Amino acid sequence: MSINVSIQAQGAQASVTLRGVLDSMSQATLKQQLEPVLANAGVTQIRLDFSGVQSMEAASAGMLMMLTHTAKSRNKTVGIVNANPAVLSLMHKANLGKVIQIQ
Amino acid sequence: MSGTDVVQDGGAKAPPNDRRGLPRAEGEKDLSRLDFLSARVLDECEVIRAAGGKLSNTLEGTMMEACSLSVSAAETSDFLQRSQQAGEALLAATREMTGLTDAARRQSAEAQTRAADGAGSIEALVGTFATIGDFLRGITRISQQTNLLSLNARIEATRAGQHGAGFAVIAQEVKVLAGEAGTLSANIETRLRDLVAATRGVQANFSAIVEAVHGATATLADLLARQRMLAEQIGDGCQQTVEAAGMMSGVNDTINRMQAAISETGEAYVQLTRSLDTLTVSAEGVVRNREGLLTAQIETQKALA
Numbered sequence: 325m326s327i328n329v330s331i332q333a334q335g336a337q338a339s340v341t342l343r344g345v346l347d348s349m350s351q352a353t354l355k356q357q358l359e360p361v362l363a364n365a366g367v368t369q370i371r372l373d374f375s376g377v378q379s380m381e382a383a384s385a386g387m388l389m390m391l392t393h394t395a396k397s398r399n400k401t402v403g404i405v406n407a408n409p410a411v412l413s414l415m416h417k418a419n420l421g422k423v424i425q426i427q
Numbered sequence: 428m429s430g431t432d433v434v435q436d437g438g439a440k441a442p443p444n445d446r447r448g449l450p451r452a453e454g455e456k457d458l459s460r461l462d463f464l465s466a467r468v469l470d471e472c473e474v475i476r477a478a479g480g481k482l483s484n485t486l487e488g489t490m491m492e493a494c495s496l497s498v499s500a501a502e503t504s505d506f507l508q509r510s511q512q513a514g515e516a517l518l519a520a521t522r523e524m525t526g527l528t529d530a531a532r533r534q535s536a537e538a539q540t541r542a543a544d545g546a547g548s549i550e551a552l553v554g555t556f557a558t559i560g561d562f563l564r565g566i567t568r569i570s571q572q573t574n575l576l577s578l579n580a581r582i583e584a585t586r587a588g589q590h591g592a593g594f595a596v597i598a599q600e601v602k603v604l605a606g607e608a609g610t611l612s613a614n615i616e617t618r619l620r621d622l623v624a625a626t627r628g629v630q631a632n633f634s635a636i637v638e639a640v641h642g643a644t645a646t647l648a649d650l651l652a653r654q655r656m657l658a659e660q661i662g663d664g665c666q667q668t669v670e671a672a673g674m675m676s677g678v679n680d681t682i683n684r685m686q687a688a689i690s691e692t693g694e695a696y697v698q699l700t701r702s703l704d705t706l707t708v709s710a711e712g713v714v715r716n717r718e719g720l721l722t723a724q725i726e727t728q729k730a731l732a
Contacts, residue, residue: 382498386491389686390483390693397697417501418494419686 326350328376329357337369343376346384358391368400375406385418392423403427457724458717468710472703479703483696490689497682500675507672514665521661525654532647539640546633549626556623560616567612573605 327350328343338361344350361367372388392402403425407415415426580598584591713720 382495383491384494385498386489386494387487389494389690390487390490393690393693393697397694397700414498417498419497419683420494422686423690 327353329354331357331361333361333364333367336367337371338364338367339371339373341373341376344378346377346380348381348383351384351387355387355391362395362398362400365398370395370400370402372402372404373406374404374408374411377407377411380411380414382414382418385415385420389418389420389423401425455721458721461713461717461720465710465713469707472707472710475703476700479696479700483693486689486693486696490686490693493682493686493689497679497686500678500682504672504675504679507668507675511665511668511672514661514668518658518661518665521654521658525651525658528647528651528654532644532651535640535644535647539637539644542633542637542640546630546637549630549633553623553626553630556619556626560619560623563612563616563619567609567616570605570609570612574602574609577602577605 326344327346330341330343332339332341340358340361342354346354358370361370388402388404395402404415404420405427407426412426415421415424420426577598580601581595584595584598587594
């Protein structure tokens with residue numbers, strides 16, 4: 325199952341809603357979809373809404389970590405909201421919380 | 428000497444000046460060198476950029492692996508913690524069972540002693556029954572002799588005639604009593620034989636019970652030894668689990684440091700990319716401004732001359 329990405333930019337904040345499974349197959353899609361957001365100098369905050377993410381592979385946490393570094397190099401912050409308990413647990417186990425604000 | 432020609436040492440003719448009246452050949456030579464160096468810088472920037480791209484991909488791959496490793500390590504730690512808790516619970520249960528088994532073994536040993544005592548008592552009872560049987564046989568013998576005596580008494584009473592009539596009646600009564608005593612004695616002896624037979628059966632059962640309890644005691648003792656061994660093994664397993672959890676904690680720390688190192692390398696890569704961009708812009712600026720540089724160089728030479 326792939327990931328479905330919808331982006332809504334409003335001022336300095338871009339809200340990215342994800343639906344599906346975040347695995348090795350869907351990582352490339354997410355990165356590709358986020359590239360315009362990262363290139364947009366007007367956006368300083370990227371909010372990843374995980375409410376529609378059913379599950380996530382551990383490696384995807386690494387991808388999100390590096391994505392955060394890329395965003396930081398472009399003066400943007402990344403935050404994750406509404407992750408389900410299983411995904412949240414995996415994020416913390418992968419130490420993702422050290423580099424991304426998870427709510 | 429014209430204003431546009433430059434005579435060098437030895438009278439050799441200098442190269443022609445450019446349209447601004449400045450020495451063209453020297454400037455062009457420097458500019459060619461500058462072009463060459465700028466092109467080299469730009470080429471090297473591209474090489475570094477390509478290598479940086481690969482580094483970035485490698486870093487991302489390594490970070491993904493590190494995260495997978497981190498999750499695996501965390502889950503292994505959780506598993507070890509649960510195993511440790513389960514092992515400790517199992518150890519406590521095994522120790523409790525060992526205590527119960529030991530109590531059962533002691534009770535079984537006590538039951539074995541009591542059963543052996545009971546078998547001894549039954550043996551004594553059988554001996555008492557034999558003694559009673561001897562007494563009964565004595566009573567039977569006495570009743571038989573009494574019967575015989577009463578017969579003799581009746582004979583003697585008959586011989587005494589009229590005077591012996593009353594004595595004959597008494598002798599008859601004695602005979603009846605002796606007969607009843609003999610019958611009762613025979614009945615008691617019969618019942619006593621039944622009782623002895625039943626008691627022998629009980630004795631046999633008691634012996635079987637003693638043997639069974641003895642077997643149960645031995646089994647419980649064996650079970651107890653095995654439970655103690657099991658408890659020891661579980662205790663060792665718990666200890667090893669604790670040690671493994673400690674090692675996993677070390678692995679977690681290492682993974683954390685690895686992730687931090689990857690992050691720092693990523694930040695260094697970003698810095699490198701920025702510096703590379705600046706260097707590229709500078710090199711491109713040099714190429715774009717080559718005419719200005721040439722002018723500046725000539726002006727500088729003129730000023731120095």
